[in-house]
Each structure stands twice: as structure tokens, then as C-alpha cells.
Amino acid sequence: MYKNNTSIVRIHPRLFKCLLIMKFISFFIFGLFIQTQANVFAQKINISVSKAELTDVLNIVQKQTDLDFLFNSSELKNVGKIDLHMSNADLKQVLDQCLSPRGLVYAVQNKTVLIRKAPELGNALSIKDTQQLLLEGKVLDSDMNPVVGASVKVVNSNAATATREDGSFSLSVIQREGQVIITAMGYEDKTISYVTGQQIEVVLNPCER
Structure with a gap:
């Protein structure tokens, strides 16, 4: 006689409810993303x-x-x-x-x-391509203290940002390799080459009086 060995897995009602809620949230977030994109392009x-x-x-x-x-x-x-x-x-x-x-x-x-x-x-x-092009680093003074509010600008581009309280910065760029110029009040300007995916550390020298 042929026996059906198929087993039936019973899901606890609470677990089933949680799965439904998670599925609903996923659809909601995806729909919100699509709506946001649509709103941007509809301006x-x-x-x-x-x-x-x-x-x-x-x-x-x-x-x-x-x-x-x-x-x-x-x-x-x-x-x-x-x-x-x-x-x-x-x-x-x-x-x-x-x-x-x-x-x-x-x-x-x-x-x-x-x-x-x-x-x-x-x-x-x-x-996905744009998310990979992220430049990160830190700007320090000659005593290895963080330089806060230093300007970090990509050469030949309008991409720019400022350093945080710990001297760190992150900046979206559209070229994997290039140069940035770092400027800060009381320090000499400095231009340095970068490769995305590799953090850079910049040490600024004080301006000569």
C-alpha cells in the first residue's frame, strides 16, 4: 500500500500573526520608496x-x-x-x-x-553603483587632534562636506579615484589623492604667522 509521507507543519497563531505583520510592513516600506521616487520626479x-x-x-x-x-x-x-x-x-x-x-x-x-x-x-x-562610491576619512592637526568643521571638497567637482566633532567625514563621489582639497581656518590648505573604499587621514599644518 502506498503511504503519503508528506508532513504538515502547523504554525502557532501568534507566529503566523507576526509573519503577516512583517510582510505587511515590507510591502508598506517598498510602496513608500516607490511613492517617494515618484514624488521626486513629479516635481x-x-x-x-x-x-x-x-x-x-x-x-x-x-x-x-x-x-x-x-x-x-x-x-x-x-x-x-x-x-x-x-x-x-x-x-x-x-x-x-x-x-x-x-x-x-x-x-x-x-x-x-x-x-x-x-x-x-x-x-x-x-x-547600487552610487552607494559604492563613498569617500571616508579623518582630518587632524599636527598634534593628532581632530580638526572640526574643516572643508573637504572634491577637485573639479561641486561635491563637498565638513568634518565632524571627531574630525571624521564621509562624502559621496562619482569617481573611484581623484583628489580632495582640505581647508580650515588657521591651517594651510592641503590637496590629497583618494581611492574610494580606502579611508584617508589628513594632517594639517598650522599657518605660519
Whole structure:
């Protein structure tokens, strides 16, 4: 006689309820993320420019939204002048119109729009790629004490931040290698090379009186 060996696993009612709640929360968070992205791209833009630089167009867009733009200035050079006349247009329409014909792609992370040249394979810049490009480090004085409020700026870019109370900083960048310039009141400016994924330690020398 054939016997069915299939076993039935019974889930405790409380555990089943917890699993349902967790599943509901997961769907809620995912839906909230999608809605947030939709709200960002749905922001309305009014713009009318002729033979304008791309950076000037981005400045106009930035003033009409709650977004910041992060890009490498060298990648936005020689992309041609822009003639753009749009009224009450979605942010996505404006960005697509400005960037796609010029071989540029973008991604939105929190309230920052990251812009770069389109990679050779594919034409999309993923959020995963942008999350990997994080520069971290610490700024100290000659006595190895933290320098608070020092400015850390990527050379040839508008990406910048300031050091925390312990002298540490973190900064999203769009190039894996480059240079940053560190400035602080009472100290000499210092430029140093970086590679993302490797923390850097910068020691500033006091200004000579």
C-alpha cells in the first residue's frame, strides 16, 4: 500500500500573526520608496533658455526643487548648448531632455541627483553603483587632534562636506579615484589623492604667522 509521507507543519497563531505583520510592513516600506521616487520626479519645472550651458540649466532646476546635483565638472564640459522651453513639466522630462541626448545618465539617491557619463555597457546608472562610491576619512592637526568643521571638497567637482566633532567625514563621489582639497581656518590648505573604499587621514599644518 502506498503511504503519503508528506508532513504538515502547523504554525502557532501568534507566529503566523507576526509573519503577516512583517510582510505587511515590507510591502508598506517598498510602496513608500516607490511613492517617494515618484514624488521626486513629479516635481514641476518651468524653464525657458536658449544656448545655455548645462550647468546653468541645472542651477535653474535646483532653485525650483528641493534637490542637490552632484557631478564631475569635466564630464559636463563640451556637451553643447541647450535650447529648452518647457512649462509645468515633470522633473524627469526635463532631465531626460537635457541629459540623454548628451550621453549622460542620472540617478536619484535621497535628495541628490548624481550625474555622470553613460557607462559603456548599458545606459543606466544604478543606485547600487552610487552607494559604492563613498569617500571616508579623518582630518587632524599636527598634534593628532581632530580638526572640526574643516572643508573637504572634491577637485573639479561641486561635491563637498565638513568634518565632524571627531574630525571624521564621509562624502559621496562619482569617481573611484581623484583628489580632495582640505581647508580650515588657521591651517594651510592641503590637496590629497583618494581611492574610494580606502579611508584617508589628513594632517594639517598650522599657518605660519
